[in-house]
Amino acid sequence: MMTMKTLSRRLTAPKRCLLLWLCLLFAPLAALAQQYVVDPLFADSVNCYRVVLKDSVWKEATDKQRQVLTLSKGTVIQVDTCKKSNLSSYLIFDHGNRSYRISRSDLKWSELNPAETENPLPLKQRLRHSKLGKFFSSYGPCWLVVGLLAFVYILFFVTVKFPRADLILSLPMIVPVCLLLVAAVEIGGYALLGGDVFWWCDYDRYGFFGSLWRVIPFVLVVAAQLYVIKIYDAVLMVAADLPDDDNGIHLRSLVWAFVLPVPIAIVYMIVVYWLLGWKGDASTMVLVLLMLGVFVGGFVNTFRRNINTYGAKLGVWVSLFSIIYVIASLIAIGGLVYLIIRLIIQIIIALVVLAILGGSAGKTVYRDGSGNLYEKDTFGNLRRLK
Numbered sequence: 001m002m003t004m005k006t007l008s009r010r011l012t013a014p015k016r017c018l019l020l021w022l023c024l025l026f027a028p029l030a031a032l033a034q035q036y037v038v039d040p041l042f043a044d045s046v047n048c049y050r051v052v053l054k055d056s057v058w059k060e061a062t063d064k065q066r067q068v069l070t071l072s073k074g075t076v077i078q079v080d081t082c083k084k085s086n087l088s089s090y091l092i093f094d095h096g097n098r099s100y101r102i103s104r105s106d107l108k109w110s111e112l113n114p115a116e117t118e119n120p121l122p123l124k125q126r127l128r129h130s131k132l133g134k135f136f137s138s139y140g141p142c143w144l145v146v147g148l149l150a151f152v153y154i155l156f157f158v159t160v161k162f163p164r165a166d167l168i169l170s171l172p173m174i175v176p177v178c179l180l181l182v183a184a185v186e187i188g189g190y191a192l193l194g195g196d197v198f199w200w201c202d203y204d205r206y207g208f209f210g211s212l213w214r215v216i217p218f219v220l221v222v223a224a225q226l227y228v229i230k231i232y233d234a235v236l237m238v239a240a241d242l243p244d245d246d247n248g249i250h251l252r253s254l255v256w257a258f259v260l261p262v263p264i265a266i267v268y269m270i271v272v273y274w275l276l277g278w279k280g281d282a283s284t285m286v287l288v289l290l291m292l293g294v295f296v297g298g299f300v301n302t303f304r305r306n307i308n309t310y311g312a313k314l315g316v317w318v319s320l321f322s323i324i325y326v327i328a329s330l331i332a333i334g335g336l337v338y339l340i341i342r343l344i345i346q347i348i349i350a351l352v353v354l355a356i357l358g359g360s361a362g363k364t365v366y367r368d369g370s371g372n373l374y375e376k377d378t379f380g381n382l383r384r385l386k
Contacts, residue, residue, distance in 0.1 A: 034117065035110035036091070038075040038102075039129050041137040042199050045072050048100040051092060058092060058101070069100050076110055077102070127192055136189040142200060145185055148178045149224050156231045171235045176321050179228065183328035190331050198335045203342050208350075215339050222332045229325065236310065236318065249318055250305040254326050257298020261291040299323075 040046045048069040050061040061067065071077070079093045090101040108129035109119045119126070127133055135141065152175055159167040189197040199205065201214030233248035268287050272278050302322060307315030 034079050034120070035112050036077055036079060036107040037110045038071045038073055038077065038106060039108040040073060040106045041128065041133065041193075041196070042205065043073075045070050046102065046106045048093075048095075048102045051099050051101045053099070058099070060101075067098070069095055071102075076112065077107075124192065133192060136193055136197060137199065139200065141185045141189055141197075145182050145225075146221060148182050149221065149228060152178050152228055152231060153224070156235075168238065175228075175232045175235055179232065179325055180321065182225065183324045186328040186331050187324070190335075195335075195338070198339060201339055203339075203346060208343065208346050211339065212343060215336070215343065218336055218339070222329075222336050225332060226329060236314075248309070249322060250302055250309070251322055251326060253298040253301040253305070254319075254322055255298075257295050257302075258326060258330060260294050260298075264291060264294060 038046055048071060050067040050069070051058045052061050053059075077093045077095075079091050089104055091104055091107065092099055092101055094100075104121065104125060105128065107121070109121055109126070113119075155167070155171065155174060159171055186197075193199075196202075198218075201211045201218055203211045205211075206214065229249065229251070237248055265287060268290065272283055272287075303316065303319045306319045306322070309315065310318055
């Protein structure tokens, strides 16, 4: 068997120089070609659309040239890094002497790439295709959230029905841990997948009726999550030996701290930017300080009121827990509202289409003896066409 040492002895000096030159020549070309694996999270294949280079800009092919290439999950493609896409969310690759674009979110780095080749995908994109991303793109998070909320409700009702001392003492620790896990799942899933975290009831994947039947249990879960804070409130009141007429956990200021900055920013831009015409760094700084003041004010008021109610140590803990709980609840509510709005839009579109089709079906076109064309609608009105 010929070793590298034996090969080196057999090569003459000119041949060594030629071999070194060829390595240096093709090494950059190899680095320009990067391999990726097609890995869509929510499907078994992905559609890639043909693109053409016009005036140094990649554009989708015209209707006559337009072609769709479907790649199965697990397919390895080779991307030429010299072909830069105009949109950072897409990569350009060649297939059959033609160029196609594919979304970066449907790709993961191939292990076939040389070890020294740097992975250009951002960290969030790599995490999407890791085991964590696979978990959030499955039904696992849904059942975990449902299971944790159900466990809290069952444990509370069992404690009320059978008021044992050990159960009463364990509730102030078990309930917040379960709710924090629910919040961690919702916040983590949204941070990693964005709006795709609600893939299991998305209209584009399941159609109108499919997404409708999935939204209904989603409504029930969100309602259970919002009401469960009442259970924790009751548990804390018993643990802290508070009177029944006490207000309990103070969340209102915290909710306003997260919600109010958005309408404040919208009104400010309409009034100050457009109507008054005051723009620039100073105007932007005033807006930032105004939003920050509302945000910080809500936090401070929440901590102050909870500390006054529960004392310093427990009040700080309740306030920190409330922040995480409110963020997770707003994500769940926002996702639910987004899905419901999409369903309402589809209903409106369907009604408009039916109205147009119904109106067209109710019209009759006929020709008189002189050859003139008339249109008669459902109300008997005549309109001459020609």
